[in-house]
């Protein structure tokens with residue numbers, strides 16, 4: 001297993017649109033395992049392949065209290081089942097240190113494949129619905145900062161660029 005490097009805003013690679021997964025082999029399983037290890041190590045509740053510079057439609061998450069319920073979604077698609085906007089303070093491993101309120105539909109139905117390519121469907125609300133929508137945004141090159149005002153987004157960008165110059 002390995003810890004992967006997480007890209008940080010405003011890295012342009014976070015803007016790529018991920019392509020569907022077509023091959024379910026040992027290499028994919030290695031990637032999934034490494035993404036889960038990277039997510040747990042970074043103390044995140046989710047991680048999209050885009051964030052580790054792999055532009056395939058794949059995400060992992062674990063929203064459990066005990067951090068013992070990993071979930072894998074491949075080629076996920078969602079439909080809104082309750083579009084009542086629900087606000088949640090979002091953070092992102094690719095935007096470290098910043099948390100801002102984002103509104104998203106309250107409940108969704110997700111169609112996905114599992115790690116062996118078998119289809120499954122779930123309904124999600126609460127933090128699980130937030131996390132899945134946040135991760136699928138990553139696969140489409142979107143970040144939670146895109147929902148903020150230009151001013152807030154530019155401030156975050158400036159602060160992170162300063163950090164990156166210090167540590168590069």
Ligand code: GNR
Pocket residue numbers: 043044045046047048051088089090091092093094130131134135138
């Ligand atoms: O760890 C994470 N926490 C989080 C909190 C509120 C809303 C979304 C998230 S996802 C984030 C991990 C991450 O960046 N996934 O892409």
Ligand code: NI
Pocket residue numbers: 091092093094134138
């Ligand atoms: Ni994120």
